[in-house]
Amino acid sequence: MSSAQAAEPTKARRIAVPGVAVATLLLVWELVVRCGVVPNFLLPSPTQVVAALVGDAALLASHAGTTLMEALLGLAIGVAVGFATAVLMDRFETVSLALDPLITISQTIPTVAVAPLLVLWFGYGLAPKVILIVLTTFFPVAVSLVVGFRAVDPDMIDLMRTMGASDLQVFLQVKLPGALEHLFSGLRISATYAIVGAVISEWLGGFSGLGVYMTRVRKSFSYDRMFAVIILISVLSLALMRLVDALECLCMPWKRTDET
């Protein structure tokens, strides 16, 4: 924030304005609790939440590790399944017609309703958790990719054919790079679903993970720890989204044209 360039004040404002808003909110929250407007056992103050976060750091880290591992594994499989589904739907009209309603219907089934069934069928281990995450993450990837594949200019495909390109070459050179932007917008949604999906599946049973920890502290009415874990889940989701952004930046260098 040194010498004034044309774009700099806007960037500073972009950081400062929401920063002040968040700080104000936290201050009001702290005061409301300190002054006893809301009983402290129902709502912990921000400083108490931070204290809980710091105090339980080691324990939280080990639970977060479990959750993150489940989320990443489920996300990876979900993306792979979503990718394969999208390619098949794009390649074969029959597959597309057959799967379109099934995929849409599958998304209307609430995750919390399916999770207990998965626990019944697959036990308290890793399997039901990963399956639940796969079910929730594959959809945004598949749908956004199918849209991306269909958005390719048919004239470009004609041009490729006049060059004698095979279907595989059309896919690799035109369709896949063209659909990347769609893929990443789907992936960004899937990434947040993955963390939330992992936590929900842990609520219903398991031995470690942020969902398991959350259930325990809820039962012991430790609301400061509840809040701490909620913040941690948000931070993990945000971190995963930023990871997707970084990956997008890496995979689509043509989006960064201003740096040359």
Place this chain on the structure above:
Amino acid sequence: MGDPSTRSAQGGREPFVLEARDLTLSWDGGAHIVVRDISLQVAVGEVVCLVGKSGCGKTTILHALSGLASPLGGRVLLHGRDVTGRPGHVSYMLQKDLLLPSKRIIDNVCLPLVIGGMGRADAHAKAAPLFERFGLAGTERQWPTQLSGGMRQRAAFLRTYLMGNDVALLDEPFSALDAITRVDMRTWYCAMARELGMASVVITHDVDEAVAMADRVYVLVGDPRAGRPTVIAGEVAVPRAQALVSPAVDDFALTPEFVACKRQVLDLLG
């Protein structure tokens, strides 16, 4: 696999690069005839324009010439060889530059070489020396979004050239450009095409553009949507002295010969 400019020299027994014989075309497999019994020829290095109103089936004719579409009747001959309905023999360029945003300019222009099986390094080595000649020096590592419309069209033309065929089909190639760039680009194109010995079939609805660019103009008339299939109403040869090259294409538009040709084309269009 020779260089197009050397291959065009072997006209010999067969004077036409590309020839269409009695093409009849349809949009929907026969129920609706768009173009009936069209015959046209393109000689080595010649620029031929097809001019006609919007919706008369000009693009359909190019699709048939390129092999992307199969005609109901008739044949397409390339150097006397039947290539009807088989793509991959004729270069194609559209109004849209269709550069892939995900590839640098050098990779975009090398696309036909890479598709043809050439390694990326070899393709780059072949394309790199051409950048200067096509007015693209320094753009090799840039992304398409960093280039102006005219430059993008030059890159599209270099890609077309690297398709390695001695005839190119151009579908209203300059109509997306602003008026001044358009005149510059068609002047440049005519000069480059003649220099490279590349024959061209250009479709346009702009009579001025047709007369300014072409050695011969085919005039298409018909209204397929109203049940009148398009036919060739006539052919106008443009008396352009062989000496008239790049800078003079513009000056030509101010001569009485140009006006006379334009008159003939307009009369045929009706």
